[in-house]
Amino acid sequence: MKKQNKNTTSASFRQLLPYVKSHGFALALSIILAAVSVILQLYVPILFGDAIDQTIAAHRVDFVQMWRYLRLILLVAAASALCTWLMNLLNNRMTYHIVQDIRSRAIRHIQKLPLSYLDKHSSGDIVSRIITDTDVLSDGLLLGFTQLFSGIMTILVTLIFMFSKNFWISLMVIVLTPLSFLVARFISSRSYRLFQKQSEVRGRQTALIDEMMGGQTVVKAFGYEQRASARFAEINEELMKYSQRATFYSSLTNPCTRFVNSIIYACVALVGVLLIPLGSLTVGGLSVLLAYANQYMKPFNDISSVVTELQNALACASRVFALMQEPEEKPDDSQQLGHVRGQVCIRDVSFCYDRSHPLIEQFALQTKPGMRIAIVGPTGCGKTTLINLLMRFYDVDSGTISIDGTPITSVSRHSLRSSFGMVLQETWLKSDTVRENIRFGRPDATDQEVIQAAKSAHCWDFIRRLPKGLDTVLREDSVSQGQKQLLCIARVMLCLPPMLILDEATSSIDTRTEILVQQAFDTLMEGRTSFVVAHRLSTVRNASLILVMRDGKIIEQGTHQELLAAGGFYSELYNSQFQPS
Structure with a gap:
């Protein structure tokens, strides 16, 4: 089952990739803006550390330099906020264009499907794939573009800044990092199957609603209301069961990774405190490393949430792409039927x-x-x-x-x-x-x-x-x-x-x-x-x-x-x- 889920996820991702590549320029610009925003954000702790180090001793504070650093911090923070705003604007536009392309192609494909396929599949389920599943895909993509790029950039740039401050503490952080990945992977591997089942049951529910609403006159004429409600309640119960399980497993990701990250943060503080008396680290330097340790761990929490949402999004995408992969009607000849006599x-x-x-x-x-x-x-x-x-x-x-x-x-x-x-x-x-x-x-x-x-x-x-x-x-x-x-x-x-x-x-x-x-x-x-x-x-x-x-x-x-x-x-x-x- 794990292998099948992995293959399905990979297949859905490969099918999604061409739609993303078609917006390559916007994607590249989004990544650049994410990088600039992250670099500016991570430069702020260095400025704070330098400002703290201006407090040399009692009654010996260099206020001129400190105010200069504070003004620079405000300027850098404003520039970072502007880059983040532009990145989010670009990601929204890119996401909704990708989903628009998928929906348009799905509708065009339905027009080319043989009548035999449409006869065997309920219209409600097909509608659910094109509307609901693409909506979930849209949410997952938007979260991915917004947080995934920024998270990865934050991790890479933070490591560079951390190594510039202290090699051994930075190395310790890297060694402990895989713990977060292992926890996130363990949970996400179990949540994908549940999200997939949730999407399937949601399609059946939409099909039933479409069926009952379309035939309300017949339903009322034959007194079918209670049985219709019972059928809906049964499917609704099943949907609730899978939704609760999927939400439970996915909600474990963030607190579990936060717990691991808190342990790493405590280790940085402990080792830093021991290094200050040895003269290999200043108080300002430790404050910078603690800030970076927090910044470094935060993206793992965000990325773990993104991975969970992407699991859900790709589970829904697999249903949409399955529809789009259905074989079309056999291609017909381009020859036109001329003047028809009717024999x-x-x-x-x-x-x-x-x-x-x-x-x-x-x-x-x-x-x-x-x-x-x-x-x-x-x-x-x-x-x-x-x-x-x-x-x-x-x-x-x-x-x-x-x-x-x-x-x-x-x-x-x-x-x-x-x-x-x-x-x-x-x-x-x-x-x-x-x-x-x-x-x-x-x-x-x-x-x-x-x-x-x-x-x-x-x-x-x-x-x-x-x-x-x-x-x-x-x-x-x-x-x-x-x-x-x-x-x-x-x-x-x-x-x-x-x-x-x-x-x-x-x-x-x-x-x-x-x-x-x-x-x-x-x-x-x-x-x-x-x-x-x-x-x-x-x-x-x-x-x-x-x-x-x-x-x-x-x-x-x-x-x-x-x-x-x-x-x-x-x-x-x-x-x-x-x-x-």
């Missing part, structure tokens, strides 16, 4: 989400341009999966799908998907104006075109009644589910794509509006190849071809009248919907 050929296609559970096997279909293909069948038969394959949300395991004779794997995904207009049963609108939601696929569309599309989708009436019309910013409860679906239909009406996919596109609309929208769809589908997934068979009577699917296979196909006359599975489905109970 779709599906030949011997097989596909499954899980190798142990075959879904679509040896699927074949040939369509002519302008055909309206309806896909019906029981839940889980593969209707939506077929749509996912057409859009290349998933790639087929075997077989080919081609459009106008061109295999879809040989053209860019963007080119393929822009050839389809898609309206799903699940609606999605972004938090923006009505106008921007409708012209989501055509950002250059004019207001007149947007209004015409809204009228075609029969949603212009309710848009006009909104507080600001097209400029109304949509929120979660701004419009009803049916109105959301109408806006999604208007989005497709605006694009006028050469092919259409309608997956229960009118499921949330009232019957009267559905008839009007269906008429609009009939006009839109005229001359366009269309795939219509439907559970209500009344909506597919006018289809050119009806595919009846079961267990991933086409078991019947034909027109509505032909399938009814055949008296097969379709006839059973149709009659079950329209027979009086």
Whole structure:
């Protein structure tokens, strides 16, 4: 476990390094400012020691020299404070730019991930990685830049000044120093695993909150509140357990190293007191060495705290980088799909989400341009999966799908998907104006075109009644589910794509509006190849071809009248919907 933690930490650090290197100039300037600030700070004890040595004996104090040293101390302290302020300003700017780069790349990477990854991971956990984990990384980096550089510089410069005062005391301090390192390492090696578990549990907690908040209506309708609270309490208890343990171990670092440092400080004082009578050290010199011993030990306390925070930061960074290392969608060809007529050929296609559970096997279909293909069948038969394959949300395991004779794997995904207009049963609108939601696929569309599309989708009436019309910013409860679906239909009406996919596109609309929208769809589908997934068979009577699917296979196909006359599975489905109970 220790080796694994060490490898994970090293890997996270190596992945973080390029982001830090991209701000190399700022990093170098920060180190220089840290060095100057530390040198000026450590020069102050020498000036104090020299001022103390001006007290030669009773009634023999050189006040002129003493005041000169005091003025110089004020000047040096002010210069050191200015360097520290500039360093902190630079470190803040550098840290937040690094985290901004990581978040931006993470978001860009998510856009390139296959849909299979997003289907298998909760959105709450992904959000937690990008928001919470990068926040923790930001805090760790800021503390590292601010205290780590200054601490290391303080240790190095202090040693130089100490050796200039007394060799043997300085050597003793160096010999005793590893005690602090051993204590800090012993504790940090145990805290990393706990911080990593804390980060994982926090992601699960965020996922649960996202899940429960997104489905509050269902939660309340089924009386799930107490069970949801119990699940949250269980995860919250687990998070508290790991957080307490991680905090306990990390909080041991500072007092333990302080105890070791106090022993070293006492040794310096004891040896110094013994050397003064021998004439090899003055009182002022001892005061300087004691000040330096304190200055020398302080960074070890700070660095031990920094190491603890960095352990936490790198544990969180490992989750973010793990997301960013997920393999992207297979690169597609840059070839563009030209003028689309809409001839779709599906030949011997097989596909499954899980190798142990075959879904679509040896699927074949040939369509002519302008055909309206309806896909019906029981839940889980593969209707939506077929749509996912057409859009290349998933790639087929075997077989080919081609459009106008061109295999879809040989053209860019963007080119393929822009050839389809898609309206799903699940609606999605972004938090923006009505106008921007409708012209989501055509950002250059004019207001007149947007209004015409809204009228075609029969949603212009309710848009006009909104507080600001097209400029109304949509929120979660701004419009009803049916109105959301109408806006999604208007989005497709605006694009006028050469092919259409309608997956229960009118499921949330009232019957009267559905008839009007269906008429609009009939006009839109005229001359366009269309795939219509439907559970209500009344909506597919006018289809050119009806595919009846079961267990991933086409078991019947034909027109509505032909399938009814055949008296097969379709006839059973149709009659079950329209027979009086």
